[in-house]
Amino acid sequence: MRGLKKKRRIQVIIVAAVALAVSTALIGYAMRDGINFFRSPSQIMAEPPAPTETFRIGGLVEEGSLRRGQGKTIRFNVTDGGAAVPVTYTGVLPDLFAENQGMVGTGRLVEGVFEASEILAKHDESYMPKEVVDALKEQGVYRHTENAANDG
Incomplete structure (x- = not known):
């Protein structure tokens, strides 16, 4: 009787x-596309990600780089002051999207060009995403405004 209880306990x-191992593996598998790491343009140029990796890029839209192509395709460069990465996006840009303004894009780097599937722009005059602020501060080009809502 004692041996049977011990055996049953070990089986349980x-x-x-x-x-637990199977559920952890399933959760990781389900989240593989939902986890998008943030990278600054300098990080991308120093260590380019694989073309299959989806990630987020952030920085300032480089002055003079915004070009509208055929249809809804837009091309521009995003910079953090240390490097610039060319970006293409097909779709409607947010209303507040402009040159020298903060942006975050989600997509993939294909042959040196970031192909964005989503573009987010700052939502008011003083807000900039924390990741973008941190990347700009790291490069020494962050310009603090008096009423910045997010200054790190």
């Missing part, structure tokens, strides 16, 4: 460990 522990 093994089943629980296997269930």
Whole structure:
């Protein structure tokens, strides 16, 4: 009788460990596309990601780089002061999107060009995403405004 209880207890522990491992693997598999790492243009130029990797890029839209192509395709460069990465985006840009303004894009780097699937612009005159502020501060080009909502 004692041996049977001990054997049953070990079986329950093994089943629980296997269930935990399987559930952890399933959660990781389900989130593989939902986790997008942020990179600044300098980080991308120093260590380019694989063309299959989806990530976020942020910085300032470089002055004089905004070009509208055929249809809804827009081309511009995003910079953090240390490097600039060319970006293409097909779609409607946010109303507040402009040169020398902060932006964050989600997409992939293909042959040196960031192909954005989503573009986000600052939502008011003083806000800039924390990741963009940090990247700009790292390059020494962050310009603090008096009423900045997010100054790190």
